[in-house]
Amino acid sequence: MVDPYSTLIGDLIDRLERLPGIGPKSAQRIAFHLLQTRDDEVSRLASSMIEARRQVRECVRCCNLAVLDECEICSNARRDRARVCVVEDPRDVFAIERTGAFNGLYHVLHGSLNPMEGIGPEELRISELLRRLSAEDIEEVILGTNPNLEGEATSMYLVRLLHDEGVAVTGLARGLPTGGDLEYADEVTLGRALLGRREFPAAEI
Amino acid sequence: MVDPYSTLIGDLIDRLERLPGIGPKSAQRIAFHLLQTRDDEVSRLASSMIEARRQVRECVRCCNLAVLDECEICSNARRDRARVCVVEDPRDVFAIERTGAFNGLYHVLHGSLNPMEGIGPEELRISELLRRLSAEDIEEVILGTNPNLEGEATSMYLVRLLHDEGVAVTGLARGLPTGGDLEYADEVTLGRALLGRREFPAAEI
Numbered sequence: 001m002v003d004p005y006s007t008l009i010g011d012l013i014d015r016l017e018r019l020p021g022i023g024p025k026s027a028q029r030i031a032f033h034l035l036q037t038r039d040d041e042v043s044r045l046a047s048s049m050i051e052a053r054r055q056v057r058e059c060v061r062c063c064n065l066a067v068l069d070e071c072e073i074c075s076n077a078r079r080d081r082a083r084v085c086v087v088e089d090p091r092d093v094f095a096i097e098r099t100g101a102f103n104g105l106y107h108v109l110h111g112s113l114n115p116m117e118g119i120g121p122e123e124l125r126i127s128e129l130l131r132r133l134s135a136e137d138i139e140e141v142i143l144g145t146n147p148n149l150e151g152e153a154t155s156m157y158l159v160r161l162l163h164d165e166g167v168a169v170t171g172l173a174r175g176l177p178t179g180g181d182l183e184y185a186d187e188v189t190l191g192r193a194l195l196g197r198r199e200f201p202a203a204e205i
Numbered sequence: 206m207v208d209p210y211s212t213l214i215g216d217l218i219d220r221l222e223r224l225p226g227i228g229p230k231s232a233q234r235i236a237f238h239l240l241q242t243r244d245d246e247v248s249r250l251a252s253s254m255i256e257a258r259r260q261v262r263e264c265v266r267c268c269n270l271a272v273l274d275e276c277e278i279c280s281n282a283r284r285d286r287a288r289v290c291v292v293e294d295p296r297d298v299f300a301i302e303r304t305g306a307f308n309g310l311y312h313v314l315h316g317s318l319n320p321m322e323g324i325g326p327e328e329l330r331i332s333e334l335l336r337r338l339s340a341e342d343i344e345e346v347i348l349g350t351n352p353n354l355e356g357e358a359t360s361m362y363l364v365r366l367l368h369d370e371g372v373a374v375t376g377l378a379r380g381l382p383t384g385g386d387l388e389y390a391d392e393v394t395l396g397r398a399l400l401g402r403r404e405f406p407a408a409e410i
Contacts, residue, residue, distance in 0.1 A: 008272060012257045015250045020238045026226050032296050033225045034254055035261050035270055036315075042258040045220045046251035049239055052217045053247045056240050065240055067213060091237050110241075 009035070061132065063108040063125040065090045073097075073105060080104045082139040086129065086158065088112050088146055096144065104142070107132065112150035113157055121157065129158075133165050140168040147174065214240070266337065268313040268330040270295045278302075278311060285309045287344040291334065291363065293317050293351055301349065309347070312337065317355035318362055326362065334363075338370050345373040352379065 009031055016027035034042055058064070059071035062084075066072070073079060073093070083104030087093060093106050109124040132138065143158055145151035155171060162169050175193040176185055185193070214236055221232035239247055263269070264276035267289075271277070278284060278298070288309030292298060298311050314329040337343065348363055350356035360376060367374050380398040381390055390398070 008257050008260055009270070012253045015253050018246075018250075019235050021231050021234055028296065028299070029226055030224050031257070032270075032294070034258060035295075037258070039258060042254055045223075046254050048217045048220050049247055049251050052213050052236070053240060053242070053244060055213055065214070065237075089237070090240075091233065094233070 058108075062106045063110060063128055064093050064106055078103075082137060083142065084129075084132070084138050084140070085142040085144045087144045088151065088154070092144060092146075104140075107141075109145075109154065112145060112154040114150050124154070126158070126161070130161075130165075133162070133167060138167055140170060143169065143171045147172075263313075267311045268315060268333055269298050269311055283308075287342060288347065289334075289337070289343050289345070290347040290349045292349045293356065293359070297349060297351075307347075309345075312346075314350075314359065317350060317359040319355050329359070331363070331366070335366075335370075338367070338372060343372055345375060348374065348376045352377075 012031045012034070013024070013027045016022055016030050017024060019027075022030070034045075055067055056065050057067075057069075059066035059074055060069050061074040062071060064071045064073065066074075068075070080103045083102075084107050085096060085102060085104055086107045086109060087096070088109050088111060090108055093108065096102050096106075107125070107129050109126065109129075111119055111124050113119060113121065113124070129141075133141075141158075141162055143155040145154045159169055173196070174189070175196055176182065176189065182190070217236045217239070218229075218232045221227055221235050222229060224232075227235070239250075260272055261270050262272075264271035264279055265274050266279040267276060269276045269278065271279075273280070285308045288307075289312050290301060290307060290309055291312045291314060292301070293314050293316060295313055298313065301307050301311075312330070312334050314331065314334075316324055316329050318324060318326065318329070334346075338346075346363075346367055348360040350359045364374055378401065379394070380401055381387065381394060387395070
């Protein structure tokens with residue numbers, strides 16, 4: 001393809017393409033949009049990126065993203081400090097917070113075990129979790145990894161690792177997603193929903 | 206939704222959301238990705254944006270994006286200067302260049318007529334086109350606007366405007382797209398393909 005704009009725009013498109021979920025077409029579209037946007041708008045976006053990157057670090061307690069040493073969740077005195085939900089990614093914290101169903105703390109692993117890509121336990125924030133277990137009064141660790149191969153492997157690894165730590169280790173419930181059609185559920189999900197079937201509590205009958 | 210990161214990340218997400226094709230979910234995903242990317246990578250993306258925006262301007266001849274006064278197409282002595290293809294957007298130049306089927310020059314309107322959004326002829330680079338017609342030896346103007354309502358309206362406006370300019374005014378062929386199923390073609394496309402049917406040239410029989 002001819003690049004009628006020297007390497008300047010090509011460079012920008014290349015860099016935009018490295019962002020998650022941005023393919024060649026969208027990278028091109030965004031680049032051209034930026035070139036036709038007001039100067040100061042582009043500068044503001046650029047400095048917002050740099051500023052956020054510079055100021056945001058990992059919370060010293062839970063490894064979530066934070067602006068101060070401790071993230072806002074860890075430094076919130078009204079959270080239940082006996083319960084820690086282990087997740088793979090800071091975005092998962094966002095997702096769980098949105099539910100409003102959890103009032104404990106988090107621990108962010110920053111990834112999942114993936115031997116094929118060379119990600120072992122040392123690449124994750126697992127030693128930080130163990131350190132918390134000895135330093136804090138944690139009663140329950142809720143494993144909130146993704147319901148996929150890597151996430152389940154990570155959970156199984158943690159279950160074994162935490163076996164002797166004297167804490168309850170629980171996992172998120174598996175079953176049919178709300179709002180779906182039984183007919184369209186994949187067989188693994190449906191099988192798990194059957195295996196995990198529950199009696200209706202008396203109050204609901 | 207709780208924002209556990211003060212307004213810093215929220216700002217970044219907001220700004221990313223203004224980019225074309227980026228919804229709230231992707232903006233969040235990109236923001237978190239940036240926060241976990243190496244410092245210098247983020248700086249390079251940011252300065253690439255600013256640099257491209259600063260150096261790229263409009264070609265004094267065709268209004269396409271250019272790094273020098275004239276874009277690389279206009280300053281290429283091997284292009285056919287008698288033929289000018291009028292397009293709405295710099296991205297359309299990219300698209301036509303990729304085909305390798307056109308060796309003339311371009312003229313970029315930077316939009317299409319859209320009275321509902323207050324975009325009239327003065328908002329487009331139409332006076333620049335008229336100036337070129339009197340200053341250059343142009344024999345044919347090929348209208349390459351988008352095959353939608355606004356694009357067609359823009360073409361019809363230009364057809365009338367260029368009527369007395371002593372140049373041939375042509376439009377891109379309409380018909381069935383290559384690789385599609387006749388069954389799935391919309392009725393307007395199929396109707397136009399019928400109206401625009403052509404005899405097979407003797408060489409093909």
